[in-house]
Amino acid sequence: MSAILHDRFINRMTLGRWVLFAVLGLFVLYYLTPFYVMTITSLKSLDEIRDGAFMGLPQSVTFDAWGKAWNTACVGIQCDGLKGYFWNSVRMAIPAVLISTLIGAINGYALTKWRFPGANLIFALMLFGCFIPFQVVIMPMARLLGLMGLAGSIPGLVLVHVVYGIGFTTLFFRNFFITVPDELVKAATMDGAGFMTIFWRILLPISLPTVVVTVIWQFTQIWNDFLFGVSFSAGGGQPITVALNNIVNSSTGVKEYNLDMAAAIIAGLPTLLVYVVAGRYFVRGLTAGSVKG
Amino acid sequence: MASLEIRALTKKFGDVTVLDHIGLVIQDGEFLVLVGPSGCGKSTLLNIIAGLESETCGEILIDGRAVNDVHPKDRDIAMVFQSYALYPNMTVRKNITFGLKVRNTPGPKIEEMLAAVSDLLKIGSLLDRKPAQLSGGQRQRVAMGRALVRDPSIFLFDEPLSNLDAKLRVEMRTEIKKLHHRLGTTIVYVTHDQTEAMNLATRIAVLHQGRIQQLGAPQHLYDHPDNLFVAGFIGSPAMNLLPGSLSSSDGGLYFRPGDGEDLIRVDHYPFREAPADGAPVVFGIRPECVTLPREVEGQARFEVELVAEAVETNGFDKHVAFAYGASELIGRLPAKAGLVAGQPMRVGFDLSGISIFDRRSERRL
Amino acid sequence: MEPDFSRPDSAFAVSRWFQANLPRIVVAPSFVAVMVFVYGFIVWTAYISMTRSKLLPRYDFEGFFQYGRLWSMDRWQVALENLFVFSGLFIFFCMALGLLLAILLDQRIRVEGALRTIYLYPMALSFVVTGTAWKWILNPGLGIEKVVQDLGFTDFQFNWLVDPDLAIYTIVIAGVWQSSGFVMAMFLAGLRSIDQEILKAAYMDGASLPKIYLRIIIPSMRPVFLSAFVVLAHLAIKSFDLVIVLTRGGPGYATDMPATFMYAMAFQRGRIGLAAASATIMLMTVMAIMVPYLYSELRRKRDE
Numbered sequence: 001m002s003a004i005l006h007d008r009f010i011n012r013m014t015l016g017r018w019v020l021f022a023v024l025g026l027f028v029l030y031y032l033t034p035f036y037v038m039t040i041t042s043l044k045s046l047d048e049i050r051d052g053a054f055m056g057l058p059q060s061v062t063f064d065a066w067g068k069a070w071n072t073a074c075v076g077i078q079c080d081g082l083k084g085y086f087w088n089s090v091r092m093a094i095p096a097v098l099i100s101t102l103i104g105a106i107n108g109y110a111l112t113k114w115r116f117p118g119a120n121l122i123f124a125l126m127l128f129g130c131f132i133p134f135q136v137v138i139m140p141m142a143r144l145l146g147l148m149g150l151a152g153s154i155p156g157l158v159l160v161h162v163v164y165g166i167g168f169t170t171l172f173f174r175n176f177f178i179t180v181p182d183e184l185v186k187a188a189t190m191d192g193a194g195f196m197t198i199f200w201r202i203l204l205p206i207s208l209p210t211v212v213v214t215v216i217w218q219f220t221q222i223w224n225d226f227l228f229g230v231s232f233s234a235g236g237g238q239p240i241t242v243a244l245n246n247i248v249n250s251s252t253g254v255k256e257y258n259l260d261m262a263a264a265i266i267a268g269l270p271t272l273l274v275y276v277v278a279g280r281y282f283v284r285g286l287t288a289g290s291v292k293g
Numbered sequence: 294m295a296s297l298e299i300r301a302l303t304k305k306f307g308d309v310t311v312l313d314h315i316g317l318v319i320q321d322g323e324f325l326v327l328v329g330p331s332g333c334g335k336s337t338l339l340n341i342i343a344g345l346e347s348e349t350c351g352e353i354l355i356d357g358r359a360v361n362d363v364h365p366k367d368r369d370i371a372m373v374f375q376s377y378a379l380y381p382n383m384t385v386r387k388n389i390t391f392g393l394k395v396r397n398t399p400g401p402k403i404e405e406m407l408a409a410v411s412d413l414l415k416i417g418s419l420l421d422r423k424p425a426q427l428s429g430g431q432r433q434r435v436a437m438g439r440a441l442v443r444d445p446s447i448f449l450f451d452e453p454l455s456n457l458d459a460k461l462r463v464e465m466r467t468e469i470k471k472l473h474h475r476l477g478t479t480i481v482y483v484t485h486d487q488t489e490a491m492n493l494a495t496r497i498a499v500l501h502q503g504r505i506q507q508l509g510a511p512q513h514l515y516d517h518p519d520n521l522f523v524a525g526f527i528g529s530p531a532m533n534l535l536p537g538s539l540s541s542s543d544g545g546l547y548f549r550p551g552d553g554e555d556l557i558r559v560d561h562y563p564f565r566e567a568p569a570d571g572a573p574v575v576f577g578i579r580p581e582c583v584t585l586p587r588e589v590e591g592q593a594r595f596e597v598e599l600v601a602e603a604v605e606t607n608g609f610d611k612h613v614a615f616a617y618g619a620s621e622l623i624g625r626l627p628a629k630a631g632l633v634a635g636q637p638m639r640v641g642f643d644l645s646g647i648s649i650f651d652r653r654s655e656r657r658l
Numbered sequence: 659m660e661p662d663f664s665r666p667d668s669a670f671a672v673s674r675w676f677q678a679n680l681p682r683i684v685v686a687p688s689f690v691a692v693m694v695f696v697y698g699f700i701v702w703t704a705y706i707s708m709t710r711s712k713l714l715p716r717y718d719f720e721g722f723f724q725y726g727r728l729w730s731m732d733r734w735q736v737a738l739e740n741l742f743v744f745s746g747l748f749i750f751f752c753m754a755l756g757l758l759l760a761i762l763l764d765q766r767i768r769v770e771g772a773l774r775t776i777y778l779y780p781m782a783l784s785f786v787v788t789g790t791a792w793k794w795i796l797n798p799g800l801g802i803e804k805v806v807q808d809l810g811f812t813d814f815q816f817n818w819l820v821d822p823d824l825a826i827y828t829i830v831i832a833g834v835w836q837s838s839g840f841v842m843a844m845f846l847a848g849l850r851s852i853d854q855e856i857l858k859a860a861y862m863d864g865a866s867l868p869k870i871y872l873r874i875i876i877p878s879m880r881p882v883f884l885s886a887f888v889v890l891a892h893l894a895i896k897s898f899d900l901v902i903v904l905t906r907g908g909p910g911y912a913t914d915m916p917a918t919f920m921y922a923m924a925f926q927r928g929r930i931g932l933a934a935a936s937a938t939i940m941l942m943t944v945m946a947i948m949v950p951y952l953y954s955e956l957r958r959k960r961d962e
Contacts, residue, residue, distance in 0.1 A: 114681035191392030224784035
């Protein structure tokens with residue numbers, strides 16, 4: 001809102017100001033409550049959960065549920081905790097993020113700064129790939145991964161995430177490089193630099209903020225993915241989101257809510273951390289990914 | 294240093310002809326300015342000379358050698374861009390030496406060349422800054438440094454001053470002029486600003502609709518514009534152009550403006566070809582030749598009573614808009630001339646430097 | 659030294675061709691990947707939807723037989739109905755909440771940055787994680803129900819999660835909680851991009867604050883509404899994780915959606931022809947929304 005409207009309308013209304021803060025505060029509670037409930041529940045013993053207050057702070061804080069979630073919780077028939085699945089997700093996300101970001105950067109560069117006939121069509125085809133419901137590709141993908149011997153493996157998931165991430169990463173970099181003046185490339189060409197030299201020495205270094213946005217976006221997407229994980233992985237090779245779902249929805253034995261909550265927090269922690277540390281870039285990615293072009 | 298020749302150069306984007314059979318010979322050491330309104334093809338021409346865009350047909354020769362298929366980096370040309378195009382991630386030092394490093398110039402040689410250029414342009418204190426930390430004028434200097442350091446045989450400038458404020462533009466103009474005197478390198482310089490063109494060029498090529506309208510020394514273009522476009526484009530305020538016709542009576546040749554009654558004697562005008570009686574023409578007279586009667590010297594003169602409609606003062610003189618028949622006529626009067634808008638006054642035309650054009654072909658008669 | 663191009667040196671010619679086509683060469687792998695993994699796979703799925711494939715694909719063309727079967731299935735009807743109810747409520751509440759929060763936050767709040775961070779954090783989390791939390795909160799017996807009962811309302815019942823008629827609304831609750839902050843961010847960006855001079859002009863004309871919002875600000879954000887709608891519709895059609903975690907499509911198949919229906923047919927029931935038909939319908943639905951939107955966006959860009 002402009003300074004003038006603010007000065008003219010808002011500052012005069014002290015009462016209105018209080019109402020405004022009260023409403024905003026209520027929404028803070030609304031958004032934070034689930035996280036609060038998760039945290040306190042994960043720190044309670046099962047007995048206290050059954051008998052104590054739902055919203056109350058734990059009477060005695062215990063990290064048992066956390067230890068169990070990490071080390072011994074049963075995912076399906078195996079009872080080794082989440083740790084293996086956590087590392088599966090790490091081993092899947094890191095290469096997939098790096099590869100798809102690099103490919104997106106080169107694509108964006110080639111499509112904007114070396115416009116060849118058909119470049120726009122290629123971009124449009126890639127962009128469209130971002131919007132398909134993945135249900136339409138998971139069956140053939142599953143068969144192909146099987147044929148390639150990658151079914152149920154981490155490299156298979158990396159391949160899937162790279163392939164379906166290219167559209168977005170290319171979009172991010174294209175939107176940035178299109179704002180870089182063509183004269184920069186012309187100047188470097190006159191200086192004697194070629195396609196790759198210009199990319200590595202000039203355009204990639206100046207696109208650092210876009211790299212950050214893309215890496216964060218891709219990391220969040222890939223880490224949080226469930227559909228590909230549940231469709232293309234099995235047993236001990238599953239990513240953490242799938243393992244979490246298996247714990248939460250297991251129908252055997254006593255329901256350990258504190259364990260579920262601890263497991264959920266563990267699964268959510270990496271992306272939450274990224275969000276807290278680099279929220280600005282995260283929001284930029286969100287809006288760039290939604291308000292297309 | 295080198296000469297540059299362009300032969301029958303044509304550039305088409307689809308069906309649109311941007312450059313139409315351009316022919317130009319630029320001598321070694323010349324400062325040629327390509328000037329024209331936006332969209333006239335001047336920047337395209339420059340890019341083709343640089344090798345950044347390809348020609349549809351025609352030839353480009355540097356020192357007599359065709360370079361059409363030579364990569365820009367091997368043409369021995371350097372270019373200064375409108376946006377300066379400094380590499381934002383590199384310091385000034387790296388910006389300047391990037392081209393040398395890419396070409397594997399030995400380190401000591403690079404240092405030597407860098408020192409020479411930073412001395413010449415007085416940018417020694419800026420070497421470790423990034424472009425974002427520089428002012429417009431400083432960026433301009435660095436951009437020139439990057440071009441100079443390679444010691445190319447031809448310099449190309451693409452509207453290098455248009456992003457600077459008015460005062461700095463004048464300063465840098467002088468700077469570039471001095472640089473040309475000192476280095477004597479062949480320069481091709483593109484601008485849309487005719488004042489800049491007049492100030493800098495040894496020769497000007499006026500480009501319009503993909504063709505060279507006129508090529509010549511600045512003063513020649515000013516005094517003898519070849520056609521109506523050049524007449525209107527060169528000079529500020531622009532030349533007054535009055536439509537009318539020629540008529541001979543009493544043994545003299547006269548210009549009769551529009552449907553007016555005035556007869557302006559043009560016997561002295563060096564017609565290139567004998568005009569027909571009653572021929573429709575456009576009569577061109579520079580604003581400085583429309584002034585107070587006492588300021589006009591010489592025989593070729595004309596006096597008329599006109600009403601001043603608007604007066605603009607700019608210190609050393611006044612620009613006055615007069616109504617003359619259906620046309621408007623701009624005159625330049627001495628600053629001290631007492632005049633009031635809306636009042637009729639005597640105005641004198643100095644006819645020694647007029648131009649007359651054929652109204653149909655728009656060419657100079 | 660100037661290379662001599664007239665000499666027929668094949669190695670040199672190859673390298674020159676390579677240099678000239680480098681931009682195409684680097685894009686080619688991605689292009690091929692997209693053609694195969696997106697368009698090729700879509701064609702495969704669309705074709706399979708016209709066969710009698712069950713556990714394994716069969717390639718004999720059978721026409722639209724699977725589609726007829728699909729539309730006659732009660733479970734598919736329920737899935738579509740759920741999608742309709744869910745998207746409608748989800749989009750409406752996300753937009754309403756998002757717009758309200760954006761306008762409130764736009765009043766030059768000193769702690770705006772912190773508030774924005776709080777409103778938006780669910781978006782960084784997986785639906786699986788937030789679904790787990792909501793499953794616990796909505797748990798009949800131990801969740802909200804117990805909170806209210808502990809307050810003294812001992813008759814209070816809140817068992818939507820296990821009620822076949824109401825379970826779908828729990829998914830709406832969790833979905834809105836997760837995505838409304840994102841809509842707020844979009845609207846806030848829209849509010850910030852409004853030409854300030856227009857607001858000054860409106861103020862000089864004597865418009866009141868609500869009037870300025872209703873008559874000038876909100877109408878000028880039409881493109882943002884459209885974008886938010888498209889993003890939310892897209893999210894709704896693709897919603898899978900949240901349903902699986904919260905209700906697994908149950909009780910029974912009361913909360914099935916096309917995405918979960920397709921998954922069940924493809925990977926659990928071994929009816930891939932039917933799964934392909936449902937996936938194809940999902941694609942069509944998304945395209946019906948996205949294609950006009952992208953087209954108009956691109957046209958708008960070109961006009962500007």
